[in-house]
Amino acid sequence: MSVRPLFGQTWLKVFSIGVYIFLYLPILILVLFSFDDSRLAVEWHGFTLKWYAKLMQDEDILLALKNSLVVASISVGFSVIMGTLAATGLSEARWHGKSRDAVHGLIILPVIVPEVALAVSALILFIALGLPLGLATVIVAHIIFCLAYVTLTVMARLEGMNPQLREAALDLGANEAQAFLQVTLPLIVPGIISGALLAFVLSLDDFIITQFTAGVGATTLPLRIYSMVKFGVSPEINALSTLMLGFTIAVALLAQLGSRRPGQPRSEHMEHK
Numbered sequence: 024m025s026v027r028p029l030f031g032q033t034w035l036k037v038f039s040i041g042v043y044i045f046l047y048l049p050i051l052i053l054v055l056f057s058f059d060d061s062r063l064a065v066e067w068h069g070f071t072l073k074w075y076a077k078l079m080q081d082e083d084i085l086l087a088l089k090n091s092l093v094v095a096s097i098s099v100g101f102s103v104i105m106g107t108l109a110a111t112g113l114s115e116a117r118w119h120g121k122s123r124d125a126v127h128g129l130i131i132l133p134v135i136v137p138e139v140a141l142a143v144s145a146l147i148l149f150i151a152l153g154l155p156l157g158l159a160t161v162i163v164a165h166i167i168f169c170l171a172y173v174t175l176t177v178m179a180r181l182e183g184m185n186p187q188l189r190e191a192a193l194d195l196g197a198n199e200a201q202a203f204l205q206v207t208l209p210l211i212v213p214g215i216i217s218g219a220l221l222a223f224v225l226s227l228d229d230f231i232i233t234q235f236t237a238g239v240g241a242t243t244l245p246l247r248i249y250s251m252v253k254f255g256v257s258p259e260i261n262a263l264s265t266l267m268l269g270f271t272i273a274v275a276l277l278a279q280l281g282s283r284r285p286g287q288p289r290s291e292h293m294e295h296k
Contacts, residue, residue, distance in 0.1 A: 032196050049270065059259035074258040075266075084263065090158060095226040098165035099173075105166075106173030111207065113174075114181040130178075133171040141168060142235035149236065156238030164236045165229065169222035170212075176221065180214025181207075195233060220274050228271070247259035 038150055057075075061068035113126060123156070133141065145164040153210060192202040201246070230245040237246065251260055 027245070053261050054265045054268070057258060057265040058116075059258065062258055068181045074262040078259050078262045078266075081259070083124040083242075084244070084247055084259075086184075087242050087244045090241060091227050091244040094158060094161050095223050098162050098169050098226050098243055099219050099223045101166050102173045102222050103215060104240055106170050106218060107177050107211070110174045110177035111203065112182055112209075112290060130171060130174055133168045134175070136284055138168075138231040145232065146235045154191035156236060158237075158241045160236045160238070161233055161241055161243070164232050168229075169226055170230070172222045172225065173215070173218035176218030177211055177214045180211045184210050218278075224271055224274050228267075 057066075058070050058072070059067055060073075060211075066295065109130075112129075140165070145160075145167065149156060149160050187201040187209070189206050191200050192206045193199075197205065228245060229243075233243050233246060234249075237243065242250075244263075248260060248263060251257065
């Protein structure tokens with residue numbers, strides 16, 4: 024082994040470690056100071072859980088958390104149903120050439136368009152329709168961007184599925200509904216779970232769209248955190264951010280587990296048969 028490749032590998036490892044430190048050191052500091060006994064959070068004064076206890080007694084934060092969970096749950100529920108049906112229909116439509124690219128572009132559009140543009144357009148729509156701003160308008164706005172993520176995730180799963188399995192079910196006497204429920208749906212469940220978990224985290228964490236479409240009494244957790252930060256970063260905010268971080272990591276792990284393909288061995292066995 025020459026000196027140059029060895030030096031290159033060492034440099035890449037050092038650079039990678041530096042990137043990880045740059046990304047995660049602020050998060051580690053936040054988590055650390057959420058257990059600090061001092062309110063200033065500038066130097067360590069001792070371990071305590073009082074900020075978490077105080078956080079659980081804050082009625083405004085608990086109400087904001089409830090609103091966030093309601094918005095995320097309802098928006099993800101509608102997005103999963105609509106996104107799964109849309110992905111299935113688009114995958115079976117046999118689009119070709121520019122038509123396929125145009126359809127995929129329309130699906131990806133809510134993902135790549137800046138959130139400010141989506142938020143303003145949703146606000147203008149609600150005002151034009153005369154709808155009062157509240158949790159209902161926040162839910163509708165969240166469905167718009169959650170639907171895109173669910174659809175893309177399920178479509179990716181469908182593209183990796185063997186279409187001959189569904190055709191075999193139809194040849195054996197199953198109708199379209201039976202083929203979807205008994206063959207297609209079990210195979211795309213991991214993709215549906217991954218898309219739902221991703222959409223849930225994005226909805227729970229959204230600030231910009233919620234800020235434009237929320238009315239009085241529709242304060243979600245990100246909006247509440249923003250209003251608290253305006254008066255300075257307190258240990259309660261560190262504790263709340265740590266809890267949200269832990270929840271996000273748990274959801275990401277569940278999404279990773281859900282993206283595995285437990286039905287693949289069975290599918291391969293059917294193909295060999």
